[in-house]
Amino acid sequence: MPIQAGQQAPDFTLRDTEKNKVTLSEHKGKNVVLLFFPLAFTGVCTKELCSVRDNLSVYNGLNATVYGISVDSLQALNRFKADQSLNFDLLSDFNKEASTAFDSIYEVFSNDQRGVSKRSAFVIDGEGVVRYAEVLENAGELPNFDAIHATLQSLN
Numbered sequence: 001m002p003i004q005a006g007q008q009a010p011d012f013t014l015r016d017t018e019k020n021k022v023t024l025s026e027h028k029g030k031n032v033v034l035l036f037f038p039l040a041f042t043g044v045c046t047k048e049l050c051s052v053r054d055n056l057s058v059y060n061g062l063n064a065t066v067y068g069i070s071v072d073s074l075q076a077l078n079r080f081k082a083d084q085s086l087n088f089d090l091l092s093d094f095n096k097e098a099s100t101a102f103d104s105i106y107e108v109f110s111n112d113q114r115g116v117s118k119r120s121a122f123v124i125d126g127e128g129v130v131r132y133a134e135v136l137e138n139a140g141e142l143p144n145f146d147a148i149h150a151t152l153q154s155l156n
Helices: 043-054 056-061 074-083 097-101 145-155
Strands: 013-016 021-023 031-036 064-070 089-092 120-124 130-135
Touching: 031 043, 031 145, 043 056, 043 064, 056 064, 074 089, 120 145, 130 145
Parallel strands: 031 064, 064 089
Antiparallel strands: 013 021, 013 089, 031 120, 120 130
């Protein structure tokens, strides 16, 4: 069932590119933006995450921590982060647990790939409640960053 604004965000623990565990529920008191993306090193994913990189000060100013999440391996995400000089954490959902919990996973993606994260965006407030949810069926589209920013502004 799709995640809706107003409901408690599913908790998860994933590893970042430094192999540290990141648990969503440990971010109490801080807003979190989750950006699920299909695959590292692809055009639209690179455009999306570089846009966040270039505007990270906006997110920081809105008391928000941003995480990019995909089913790529830690090694692939580490290389992607370095190649694109990304200044926020990428989390590996290699086992597809978070993507599934957030109903953000393709049964079948391009070239018959299965279990790839859908491009989606979630804003979670300091109490762990989803305040914005956008799941895109078309991986070629970008999340509505204006709506994400407006939601974050409303929380401050």
